[in-house]
Every structure is written in structure tokens, then in C-alpha cells.
Amino acid sequence: MTKQEIHQIVSRRSRPAKAPLGRDIIVTTALDLLSRDGLSGLSLRKAAAALDTGPASLYVYFANLGELHTLMLDRALSAVALPAAREGGWRERLTFVLASYLHVLYNGHGLAQLALSTIPTGPNALRLLETLLELLLEGGIDQAVAAWAVDLLVLHVTSVAAEQSVRRDQGYSFGPVIGAINAVSEADYPRIHGLREELLSGGLARFGWGVDVLINGILHAPTLPIATEDIAKPFVKPTE
Amino acid sequence: MTKQEIHQIVSRRSRPAKAPLGRDIIVTTALDLLSRDGLSGLSLRKAAAALDTGPASLYVYFANLGELHTLMLDRALSAVALPAAREGGWRERLTFVLASYLHVLYNGHGLAQLALSTIPTGPNALRLLETLLELLLEGGIDQAVAAWAVDLLVLHVTSVAAEQSVRRDQGYSFGPVIGAINAVSEADYPRIHGLREELLSGGLARFGWGVDVLINGILHAPTLPIATEDIAKPFVKPTE
DNA sequence: ACCTGAACACCGTTCAAGT
DNA sequence: ACCTGAACACCGTTCAAGT
Numbered sequence: 209m210t211k212q213e214i215h216q217i218v219s220r221r222s223r224p225a226k227a228p229l230g231r232d233i234i235v236t237t238a239l240d241l242l243s244r245d246g247l248s249g250l251s252l253r254k255a256a257a258a259l260d261t262g263p264a265s266l267y268v269y270f271a272n273l274g275e276l277h278t279l280m281l282d283r284a285l286s287a288v289a290l291p292a293a294r295e296g297g298w299r300e301r302l303t304f305v306l307a308s309y310l311h312v313l314y315n316g317h318g319l320a321q322l323a324l325s326t327i328p329t330g331p332n333a334l335r336l337l338e339t340l341l342e343l344l345l346e347g348g349i350d351q352a353v354a355a356w357a358v359d360l361l362v363l364h365v366t367s368v369a370a371e372q373s374v375r376r377d378q379g380y381s382f383g384p385v386i387g388a389i390n391a392v393s394e395a396d397y398p399r400i401h402g403l404r405e406e407l408l409s410g411g412l413a414r415f416g417w418g419v420d421v422l423i424n425g426i427l428h429a430p431t432l433p434i435a436t437e438d439i440a441k442p443f444v445k446p447t448e
Numbered sequence: 449m450t451k452q453e454i455h456q457i458v459s460r461r462s463r464p465a466k467a468p469l470g471r472d473i474i475v476t477t478a479l480d481l482l483s484r485d486g487l488s489g490l491s492l493r494k495a496a497a498a499l500d501t502g503p504a505s506l507y508v509y510f511a512n513l514g515e516l517h518t519l520m521l522d523r524a525l526s527a528v529a530l531p532a533a534r535e536g537g538w539r540e541r542l543t544f545v546l547a548s549y550l551h552v553l554y555n556g557h558g559l560a561q562l563a564l565s566t567i568p569t570g571p572n573a574l575r576l577l578e579t580l581l582e583l584l585l586e587g588g589i590d591q592a593v594a595a596w597a598v599d600l601l602v603l604h605v606t607s608v609a610a611e612q613s614v615r616r617d618q619g620y621s622f623g624p625v626i627g628a629i630n631a632v633s634e635a636d637y638p639r640i641h642g643l644r645e646e647l648l649s650g651g652l653a654r655f656g657w658g659v660d661v662l663i664n665g666i667l668h669a670p671t672l673p674i675a676t677e678d679i680a681k682p683f684v685k686p687t688e
Numbered sequence: 689a690c691c692t693g694a695a696c697a698c699c700g701t702t703c704a705a706g707t
Numbered sequence: 708a709c710c711t712g713a714a715c716a717c718c719g720t721t722c723a724a725g726t
Contacts, residue, residue, distance in 0.1 A: 228690060252719060261691070263719075268690055273719065324564065329628030334637050341639040355646035360658055363607055364600065388569030397574050399581040406595035417669070418600055425665025429657070468709060492700060501710070503700075508709055513700065 229259060231269045235279050239316070242280065246377060247318030252276070277322055282330025284319055287312045290339050298346040303419055305339055306365050310415050313369035317377065320369035337362075350431045357426045364418045372412055469499060471509045475519050479556070482520065486617060487558030492516070517562055522570025524559055527552045530579050538586040543659055545579055546605050550655050553609035557617065560609035577602075590671045597666045604658045612652055 238255045252273055256263040270276045289308040291301035313320040337358060344354040386408055394401040410417070478495045492513055496503040510516045529548040531541035553560040577598060584594040626648055634641040650657070 226691070251717085253717085262693065264693080264721075265691055267720075327625045329625055334628075334632060334640060338637045338640050341643065345639065351643055352646045355643045356650060356654060356657060357661070358647075359654075360604065360661065363603070367603055367607075385567045385569055388574075392574060397578045399585065400574060400578050403581065403591055403595045406592045407598075410596060414596060414599075417596060421597070421600065421665035421669045422661070423665070424668040425661035425663070428664040428668065429661045466710070491698085493698085502712065504702075504712080505710055507701075 226261065229261070229265065229269065231279065234259065234266060234269055234276070235283050238276060238280050239283060242318045242322070243316050245318075247321050250318065274326070277326045278328055279330065281319070281323055281326050281328040282332045284312060284316050285309075285328060285330070285332035285336060288332070288336055290335070298343045299423060302340065302343040302347070302361075302423070303416070305336070305343070306361060306419055307415065309336065309362075310365050310369050310412070313366065314373050314412070317373065320366065320373045323366050324370050344426070347427075349426060350429075353426060353429050353431065357422070357429075360422055360426075361419065364422060365415060368412065368415045368418065375411075466501065469501070469505065469509065471519065474499065474506060474509055474516070475523050478516060478520050479523060482558045482562070483556050485557075487561050490558065514566070517566045518568055518570065521559070521563055521566050521568040522572045524552060524556050525549075525568060525570070525572035525576060528572070528576055530575070538583045539663060542580070542583040542587070542601075542663070543656070545576070545583070546601060546659055547655065549576065549602075550605050550609050550652070553606065554613050554652070557613065560606060560613045563606050564610050584666070587667075589666060590669075593666060593669050593671065597662070597669075600662055600666075601659065604662060605655060608652065608655045608658065615651075 234255060237258050238250060241254055241258060242250045252266055253263045255276075256266055259265075266276070270279070288305065291304045295301065296304075313323055340358045340361065341354055344357055345351065349357065389400065389404050389407055392400045392404065400407065474495060477498050478490060481494055481498060482490045492506055493503045495516075496506055499505075506516070510519070528545065531544045535541065536544075553563055580598045580601065581594055584597055585591065589597065629640065629644050629647055632640045632644065640647065
């Protein structure tokens with residue numbers, strides 16, 4: 209045995225431990241990173257670096273990155289404005305809350321994209337959900353219908369916010385989609401070609417239009433969701 | 449100068465170059481990986497390894513990972529069944545195409561999630577879009593309305609497929625969402641609590657219900673999308 | 689209880705070197 | 708034109724070691 213095989217235990221520390229971090233500071237820092245650099249500029253390691261610590265330190269507060277995302281989204285949702293009770297009709301107030309939700313997502317740069325892949329379960333998300341349910345029920349919509357309808361509404365708003373903020377962040381009139389639609393062959397796809405402008409138009413205005421369409425549809429929905437499970441059966445697996 | 453500083457150029461090759469790969473084989477291999485291991489099991493490096501080559505080789509065929517995703521999705525969409533012309537009403541055929549799209553996504557394991565973050569622009573995606581437009585126009589729906597409506601329909605179906613396939617792949621009745629909804633305080637969120645079963649129920653049946661709601665809403669939509677851009681104005685930025 | 693450094697097992701992408 | 712190995716600049720997560 210040589211001396212090199214006797215392992216000296218030496219402290220690997222180069223500085224003393226700091227004061228405990230806490231969830232709030234981490235979430236705030238991560239949201240700052242997100243709104244400054246977008247979704248691609250956000251990582252656990254970067255958040256840790258911004259807090260002057262190593263990535264391992266954050267695992268005291270979160271089980272994983274997904275949990276941090278969930279908390280970030282819920283924190284951001286605290287900015288959603290709920291309507292003053294009884295001011296205007298239920299439909300007006302419903303549109304108001306959803307518009308506020310739209311803008312919180314649209315203004316927090318990478319936030320809308322994050323919302324598409326993260327299902328929030330924190331108090332602010334629940335508060336929003338509760339408010340939406342309340343307004344739909346006030347509108348006389350059947351309970352079971354209302355339960356499914358909120359999903360449709362929230363999804364629509366989230367995806368409009370995501371699509372538009374992506375478009376804003378990478379320059380208005382470029383991107384592969386716009387190119388592909390504009391380049392479409394008139395012979396092969398006459399309707400896409402003819403409607404290429406309408407397919408790409410709208411921007412944030414799609415929000416209001418979609419909400420109208422959805423509410424109209426919800427008002428005309430069958431009271432009890434029909435059992436349509438069987439529609440799903442007679443199809444084969446893809447490319448085999 | 450020592451001898452060590454005179455760099456000998458030695459081949460780093462350990463085997464001769466293989467026959468060219470080609471896009472098709474790569475896409476096929478990547479789709480196989482996806483349906484076997486799900487979205488988390490898919491990477492450029494794993495696809496390259498499955499093809500017995502290094503990751504750099506694939507860059508001859510794709511500019512980046514996103515482009516591979518787009519091609520994968522379009523390839524998968526070739527399995528979407530289009531309805532036989534004039535068989536049944538337009539609404540029936542519309543539901544049929546969408547159901548086929550639903551199942552292609554649902555059956556290709558990570559495919560639905562991939563579809564949520566990838567906007568396909570290949571021929572099969574365009575063919576689907578063209579068909580949907582055709583059916584809506586056949587239904588007498590205004591052109592501008594139809595252009596926006598396809599987006600709503602496709603998004604709905606994609607997200608139902610994504611949500612349900614995630615739920616299937618991680619065990620039916622678990623996950624943080626289900627836990628959070630079920631654990632909600634009756635005092636704070638009475639409506640969520642009261643409707644907790646309905647909020648989580650439905651599965652693939654939500655597809656048919658949502659399509660009905662959407663078509664009804666589209667049929668009741670104003671002929672010209674209203675200018676709702678201004679709804680979007682009066683809100684502040686989140687948490688500052 | 690929580691911070692710290694280092695390591696582990698990955699990523700996508702680029703590049704010079706080869707054929 | 709396309710394959711190949713190696714490197715670059717990252718990831719999220721785990722772990723023993725420290726306080």
C-alpha cells in the first residue's frame with residue numbers, strides 16, 4: 209500500500225453555509241429569470257447560480273423541476289384580477305377574468321408556454337377555477353356541463369396566450385408555420401391557399417372570438433354530457 | 449520543442465463509413481423509440497444510437513431536433529383516416545376525421561404530447577387541415593369563421609389526447625392534479641369540492657362532448673369575427 | 689435541517705477530420 | 708455528400724460530507 213491510497217478527509221467547503229433560502233425567494237428568482245430570458249433561459253442550475261448557491265441546495269424545497277414550475281405558475285396567477293361581485297352580467301365578468309388570465313400569461317414572457325405543460329394546483333389556480341365555475345353556474349349552466357366547460361375555456365385562453373407570445377418573441381411575421389401556410393400549393397390545398405390570410409390573422413383578438421364561440425356552444429350543450437366513448441373505438445393504430 | 453509537440457495526425461475512425469441514412473429511416477426509428485419508451489425516451493442521441501451511428505450524423509438530415517419532431521408528427525398523421533366523400537352529413541364526417549386524429553395521437557404513446565408543442569407543417573398535416581376546412585365550408589360556415597374554427601377544433605382534440613394518454617401512461621387515478629382536486633377544502637372552494645368528480649371524469653368521452661360544444665358554438669358565431677382586440681388592453685403586468 | 693461540492697448520467701449542437 | 712469521433716456547453720438529480 210502506498211501513501212496515496214490512504215485517503216485524507218479534507219473539507220471540500222470553500223465557504224460557510226449561508227442563511228436558509230426558502231421557497232419564496234427561489235420562486236421569485238426563477239420568475240425573474242423567466243421574464244428576462246424566456247423559457248429557454250430558465251433552469252434549476254441558473255436559478256441556483258442567481259441565488260449564489262449550487263443546484264443541489266434547491267432540492268430541500270422542491271422534489272423536482274416540475275414542482276418548481278407549478279409553484280411559479282401559481283405565484284404568477286396571483287396577479288389575475290377577479291371581477292367585482294355582481295358588476296355587469298355573468299358573461300361579461302367571465303370574459304373579464306379570462307382576459308385578465310390571458311394578460312398575465314402573455315406579459316410574463318415564457319409563462320404561457322410554461323402553463324401549457326404545467327397543470328397548476330396551487331391556491332391561486334384553485335381560486336381562478338372556483339371563480340369560473342361560480343360564473344358559469346350563475347349563468348344557469350348545468351353543473352356537469354360547467355365542470356367540463358372550464359377546461360375548454362382555460363385551455364383556449366392558455367393556448368392563445370402561448371401562440372401569440374411565441375410569435376411576439378421571435379418576430380411577428382416569420383416562423384415555419386407562417387412560411388408553410390403562405391407557400392402552400394393552390395392546386396393541392398385550394399382552401400388553405402384561399403384562406404391563408406384568415407388562418408394566420410387575429411392575434412390576441414382570437415381570444416374574444418373563441419370565448420364567444422365557446423360560451424355559445426356551452427349554452428347549447430346537452431344538459432348531460434352524452435356517452436360518446438364509443439365514437440373512439442373503430443380506429444386502428446398508427447403506422448404499423 | 450519536444451517530440452510530443454509535433455502532432456501526429458492519426459485517423460480517429462474505428463470503422464468505415466456506412467451507407468447514407470436518409471430521412472425516412474431516421475423518422476421511422478425515432479417513432480419506434482417514441483412509441484416504445486414515450487417522450488422521455490426519445491432523444492437525438494438515442495435515435496442515433498439505435499441507428500448505430502453518432503449524434504452528429506443526423507444533422508445532415510435535420511437542422512435541429514424540432515425539425516425531426518415536425519417530421520415525426522407529420523409521418524404519424526399519415527395514419528389519420530379521411531372520410532369517404534359524401535357519406536353521411538358534413539358534421540358526421542367532421543367528427544369522424546377528428547376521432548381518427550384523436551386515436552392516432554392517443555395510440556402513439558408520446559405523440560399527443562409531442563403534438564402539443566410541435567406545429568406540423570408537412571403534407572399530411574396540410575391534408576388534414578384542408579379536409580377540416582372543406583367540411584366546415586360544406587356546412588355553410590363563413591370562410592373567416594371556418595379559418596379560425598379549425599384551430600379551436602384541432603387544439604381541443606390534441607389536448608384531450610395528450611391529457612388522456614398521460615393519465616394512461618402513469619396509472620389511471622393518480623397524479624398531482626387528481627390529488628389536489630380531491631383534497632380541496634370545501635370551505636374555501638365549495639364549487640370545486642362539489643364538482644370534484646365531474647371535473648375529473650370523462651376520459652376520452654370529453655372528445656365528443658367538446659366537439660359538439662365547439663361545432664354548436666361555431667354555428668352560432670358571428671359571421672365576421674368581432675374586433676375584440678381592445679378587451680385585451682386594460683390589464684397590468686403580473687407580480688412586479 | 690439545510691447548505692455544499694462533486695459526481696452521475698444524460699442532453700443538443702458544432703467541428704475538424706476522414707471517405 | 709455524408710459519416711465519424713471528440714469536444715463544448717449545457718442539463719436534472721443524487722450523494723456523501725459538512726455545519
